[in-house]
Structures are given as C-alpha cells and as structure tokens.
Amino acid sequence: STEARIEDERTSSILLLAAGVAHELGNPLNSLTIHLQLIERKLKKLKSAARDKETAALSESIRICQEEVLRLDGIVTNFLEAIRPRPPDLAEVNIADVIEEVLRFQERELADRGIKVDAIISHDLPAVMADRNQIKQVFFNIIKNAMEAMSPGGSLRIKTRSDDENVYLLFGDTGSGIKQEDLVKLFQPYHTTKQGGHGLGLMIVQRIMREHGGQVGVESNPGLGTVVTLQFPKKNRRVRMLQ
Numbered sequence: 001s002t003e004a005r006i007e008d009e010r011t012s013s014i015l016l017l018a019a020g021v022a023h024e025l026g027n028p029l030n031s032l033t034i035h036l037q038l039i040e041r042k043l044k045k046l047k048s049a050a051r052d053k054e055t056a057a058l059s060e061s062i063r064i065c066q067e068e069v070l071r072l073d074g075i076v077t078n079f080l081e082a083i084r085p086r087p088p089d090l091a092e093v094n095i096a097d098v099i100e101e102v103l104r105f106q107e108r109e110l111a112d113r114g115i116k117v118d119a120i121i122s123h124d125l126p127a128v129m130a131d132r133n134q135i136k137q138v139f140f141n142i143i144k145n146a147m148e149a150m151s152p153g154g155s156l157r158i159k160t161r162s163d164d165e166n167v168y169l170l171f172g173d174t175g176s177g178i179k180q181e182d183l184v185k186l187f188q189p190y191h192t193t194k195q196g197g198h199g200l201g202l203m204i205v206q207r208i209m210r211e212h213g214g215q216v217g218v219e220s221n222p223g224l225g226t227v228v229t230l231q232f233p234k235k236n237r238r239v240r241m242l243q
C-alpha cells in the first residue's frame, strides 16, 4: 500500500540521517583520543621534573576524559551496528538451540528481576534457514522488552509450534501490555515509552524477520500482558511449494 511505502521511506531516511550523524561523530572522537594521548605524554615528562598535586589531578582528569571517549565510541559503534541493514548470512539453524543460548545469556537479569521463565521448546522443530547472530539479536530484543514490561516479578512463557509452511515462536509476558493506539507505532524507529529507551529494538526485529522471509506479530491486552509471535519459513518451503 502507499501508506506502508511512505512509512518505509520515512523510516529509511531517518535511519540514513542517524547513521550520518553517528558516522560524523567518529572523526571528532578520533581527534579527541589522539590529543588526549599527546597531553598525557607531555604531562608525564613534566611530572618527572615537578611532581606535585596539580599534575596528579590533571592526570586523573585526562584518564576520565579517555574513559568517556571510549564510552562514546562504544555507543556510536553499537548504534551503527544496530541500524546497518545487512543481508542475513543464512545457514540451517535449530531455533531451540538458539533460544536456549539467548536464555542462558539473559538468565542473570531474569533472575535479578524476579521473572519466572517457562519455556516449552520442542527440539523436534524443523530447521529453518537463518542468520544465527541476527536471530539471536531478535530473541534478545524481545525478551529484553518483556522483562522491562514486567519486573519486578512476572512470568515469561516461550512456546514453539510449526505447521506445513512455518515455524512459530511465541513469547508471552505478564507485563503492562500495550495501549491500542500505541500498537501501530511499535515498529517505528525511536518510538519508545521508556525513560532512556531508544525505540530501535522492535524496528530491528522487524527488519531482520522480513529479511528472513518471516514476520513478527504483536498482540496485547493492556494490564494483562503481551504475546510476540515470530514466524519463520521452513527450510524446504520453497521446494515443497514448487512440487
């Protein structure tokens, strides 16, 4: 539809702009790093001549600046990585393995937030063709959102299912839910209802799922919780459809 196309175009121009800004930040960050090093070296020479409190305080300031530069650099790098569209590097993947890996990775945060995890994951699921790292990011973002909607406490239910054509993965939470009027904005970049949120998580999820020939759906009951459903095409679907 025209509406969807306009939305897509707006999304990509915002992303392009954001990527440009992030890229531009790279140069001043480099320059800051180099000059901080220069100042640090000069100060070291001074220090051996006149070792006093002042130079010690300056050294400490330089160290803090260097740390902050590294932090900014990390933010920029992550951001660029997050919004860079990349074609998936497809290989046969067992979804159950990947989801368990992601759960292990988030185990600590889930426990700290007092969230109970109920994962009914079939290991007989048909394989799908997927980019393992990209779908890890998809699962991670969805579980992260579920945690943020619930804690402290709550329960996260993960289920798998398949039919003739697709493999499905469902993530149900008992969190705040999503208001009807917000449902349409979910996948827009920078839509967030959180303090300190980036509003990029679900946009990335949708992009990756589309590039896998799959889909993401969200159903929600405000006050009760949310179910996010991922649909992956089965590995041999195309072949079977041609027969």
Ligand code: ADP
Residues within 6 Å of the ligand: 141, 145, 146, 149, 173, 175, 176, 177, 178, 186, 191, 192, 193, 194, 196, 197, 198, 199, 200, 201, 202, 203, 226
């Ligand atoms: P962020 O997490 O940085 O806000 P996302 O793109 O991941 O960005 O999510 C966008 C918004 O969608 C969130 O701010 C929140 O309002 C809503 N949302 C996403 N997942 C859930 C969920 N499981 N429960 C309730 N709200 C959700």
Ligand code: MG
Residues within 6 Å of the ligand: 141, 144, 145, 201, 202
């Ligand atoms: Mg998020």
